[in-house]
Amino acid sequence: MPPRIHSQPLLNCVEQTCLGRPSWQAAASQQCSQFSTTASRELNREQRRMWQWLRSEGRQYRNPKPGGGPNYLAGSTNKPFRHNETFRSQPVLSEEARNKIWSAVMEQGLPLKAVSAKYSVDMRRVAAVVRMKEIERSMQASGQPLARPYAKAVLNMLPQTHLVEGEPEHEPINEIHIHSYTMQQLFLPTPESRKFTRADAAKAFGDHILPAEKRIPLPELVGLEKDLVEGLSREEANRRFMHAAAASEQAIADREARKAREEEENKKRVDSARFEFRFENINAEAVGPNGRSRKGVGWRYGVPFHDRKRAEVKIPTKVE
Amino acid sequence: MKYRRIERFHGLKRPRIRQTWNKYNLYNLQRARMPRIIQKTFFQQKWIAxxxxxxxxxxxxxxxQWERMFSRRLLSVVNMDPKYMARHDGSEQAAGRGSGLELPLQGRQRAEQGVRPVEVARNGGQRATKTPTPYMQMTYAPMERRLDVAVFRALFASSARQARQFVVHGAVKVNGKKMVYPGYLLNPGDLFQVNIERVMTATGRKKETGKKKMAAAKAASAGGEPAEAEEAEAKAAAEGGEEAAETTREPADEVDEETAKANEAAALKKLLSRAKFIVSSPNQDLSVKRKQAIRALIKDVKTAMARASSKKNSSLQKTGNVVDDLTTLLSQLELSPAEAKEKAEEAEAVAAKEKDEGLPTEEERALLKKAIEEELENPSDPTKPYATPWRPRPYMAPFAFIPRYLEVNQNICAAVYLRHPVARQGQAEVPTPFSPELSQLAFNWYLRRG
Structure with missing residues (x-):
């Protein structure tokens, strides 16, 4: 593009632009003006307003708070969005809290459920913390650099839980999903004398709906409370709880191991010089009564088979 | 590509709130108002939303693509209290005519409120709160499952588009395997890890280049601040000291130990003054002075250590760790083997002597150690694509939050997608800047009914 010459005198123009601009921009435009005949564009009203806000009220958001802690709009401590009261920036686990969880699981050897109940941290979160801490330790051991400055800065901007005495609990740990079957109102006539419990209610919603006792992630906690109600000492109840937690974890581990073993038994491995061929037994009945089940293997007459089609997007659905 | 256009992305005239940490976006976010939709038809309202x-x-x-992802099934959870569950089997909620018994009239207030035993047990006699579950804020929950959006939510990228680029460019691993599809839908339990360098570049300050750098240097040289003058003096003194040390080192055999020790003490003093300056200046303000000071400190530490190792000191063994080496060095300077016996005898007198000699005290040593550790952890390295030492980019703090369905480990730039986002009473986990009314209209649009 040829250089555009502004109708206004150049100096006048530079002066004008300097008024509504941050100092570095003004400095830059002055430097430019010695070499370029193109006048820099004036700021419009909206731009002027924005810069004005950034220099006055918005200044506090430029850098993280000196003392640490969240720095959200309008001075809110946990609501980053003004119009959305329902979304809150909830505390994250601090570095020490993660170390505590890791040490409880890996050094003291407590069951995940026990750690979850002890610190009031979701079981899945406990597992995730330990998993990532292990990666971190292996990276450290192999001398790979960590993002320490980044971690420090980000944690400094977030509300944190340190898992110490007197702190509000990190998160609820006994949550259950609201099943879509239970979202509708159901009128079930029963005699007033009948003891209609949670289990009965579950059955009323559907045969396969489990009662809340069986759906909560930590049913062992209910057992603990029941023991306490029955008058057992705190130590004895705790001992029973730990035993139950460890047993349930062991049961899950056994189930997984059995599943893996069965899968392996179903497979036949043939090792040639270059490849390992794996043959699996396939059940032809898996196609279902109408032959269109998704579990069926291979091409079937009349069923679309997209595997080899052109321009077919094949994003994996899981990574193991 | 047409559908990924970014013209007027952060427009000021017709502002749109975006998934970025841009300052324009911050300005638009803070001035955003609920659109005026009262006068509009229902279709127009939905369209705007x-x-x-x-x-x-x-x-x-x-x-x-989004229409295919949209789901009308909105997930929500409810917390069960094990204490309550242990004491009640649920029949109390169905007692009487099917909705729990009313308490016998005890207190006047209680009678007015009509509190049921269920509520007494759960809320300590208070009426159950009627806060609704904001289901409508979960409209865009399926979007949060996408890998690129999750990378942005974990604060590893400064915008969703940048996160998408990270994925496409192969900087993101899912469960240890490279994943190049930003549209990959994370499953609960998936661990994703982003290249640390990319994260540091995306979230760090920009490197100053060209004109700005020159201008900053010019401004620094023009401004005659006392601190800077001191710094210059200290530097000159340090150079002088080094020269002096070099001159003394050549006839090393002849120079008596006293002089050598005095030199070392002087060098250490300078080191300490540098360290103090570095530690005292605020982190945000990385001035040219501070940079210079850091460089000089490293240089001095190196020379001091070289000197110490050249000394016939069999006990000092280099560990390779600068901090450890330095602390060993300091302790040895304080206590040479000959002096050690003396000091063991009269500890109190030594403390006074130390002060007279100008040797570093315990606190000063700690200070020095801290400065060096800071520098080692966050070094100034001109080869990096971001400004070093690393600092968060401007206007990051207002956007910094991590939703609960992610667990993030910032040290390794990895996160685990724990579960799908859910709604609770009074709370929705999908981070959206819009009001429930607007989200409801949008939800209605995608329902495609009416």
Whole structure:
């Protein structure tokens, strides 16, 4: 593009632009003006307003708070969005809290459920913390650099839980999903004398709906409370709880191991010089009564088979 | 590509809130108002709501693609109290005519409120709160499952588009395997890890280049601050000291130990003054002075250590760790083997002597150690693509939050997608800047009914 010459005198123009601009921009435009005949564009009203806000009220958001802690709009401590009261920036686990969880699981050897109940941290979160801490330790051991400055800065901007005495609990740990079957109102006539419990209610919603006792992630906690109600000492109840937690974890581990073993038994491995061929037994009945089940293997007459089609997007659905 | 256009992305005239940490976006976010939709038809209301919300939630995704992802099933959870469950089997809620018994009239207030035993047990006699579960804020929950959006939510990228680029460019691993599809839908339990360098570049300050750098240097040299003058003096003194040390080192055999020790003490003093300056200046303000000071400190530490190792000191063995080496060095300077016996005898007198000699005290040593550790952890390295030492980019703090469905380990730039986002009473986990009314209209748009 040829250089555009502004109708206004150049100096006048530079002066004008300097008024509504941050100092570095003004400095830059002055430097430019010695070499370029193109006048820099004036700021419009909206731009002027924005810069004005950034220099006055918005200044506090430029850098993280000196003392640490969240720095959200309008001075809110946990609501980053003004119009959305329902979304809150909830505390994250601090570095020490993660170390505590890791040490409880890996050094003291407590069951995940026990750690979850002890610190009031979701079981899945406990597992995730330990998993990532292990990666971190292996990276450290192999001398790979960590993002320490980044971690420090980000944690400094977030509300944190340190898992110490007197702190509000990190998160609820006994949550259950609201099943879509239970979202509708159901009128079930029963005699007033009948003891209609949670289990009965579950059955009323559907045969396969489990009662809340069986759906909560930590049913062992209910057992603990029941023991306490029955008058057992705190130590004895705790001992029973730990035993139950460890047993349930062991049961899950056994189930997984059995599943893996069965899968392996179903497979036949043939090792040639270059490849390992794996043959699996396939059940032809898996196609279902109408032959269109998704579990069926291979091409079937009349069923679309997209595997080899052109321009077919094949994003994996899981990574193991 | 047409659908990924970014013209007027952060427009000021027709502002849209975006998934970025841009300062324009911050300005637009703080001045955003609920659109005036009272006068509009229902269709227009839905259209406006859809346009606004889609401008934030995955604007880089084709509309058709999102329509396929949309789900009318909104997930919610309820917390069960084990204490309550242990004491009640649920029949108390169905007692009487099917909705729990009313308490016998005890207190006047209680009678007025009509509190049921269920509520007494759960809320300590208070009426159950009637806060609704904001289901409508979960409209865009399926979007949060996408890998690129999750990378942005974990604060590893400064915008969703940048996160998408990270994925496409192969900087993101899922469960240890490279994943190049930003549209990969994370499953609960998936661990994703982003290249640390990319994260540091995306979230760090920009490197100063060209004109700005020159201007900053010019400003620094022009401004005659006392601190700077001191610094210059200290530097000159340090250079002088080094020269002096070099001159003394050549006839090393002749010079008596006293002089050598005095030199070392002087060098250490300078080191300490540098360290103090570095530690005292605020982190945010990385001035040219501070940079110079850091460089000089490293240089001095190196020379001091070289000197110490050249000394016939069999006990000092280099560990390779600068901090450890330095602390060993300091302790040895304080206590040479000959002096050690003396000091063991009269500890109190020595403390006074130390002070007279100008040797570093315990606190000063700690200070020095801290300065060096800081520098080692966050070094100034001109080869990096971001400004070093690393600092967060401007205007990051107002956007910094991590939703609960992610667990993030910032040290390794990895996160685990724990579960799908859910709604609770009074709380929705999908981070959206829009009001429930607007989200409801958008939800209605995608329902395609009426």
């Amino acid at each position: 859809k346009a606004l919300t889609r401008g934030y939630h995955g604007e880089h995704i084709k509309e058709r």
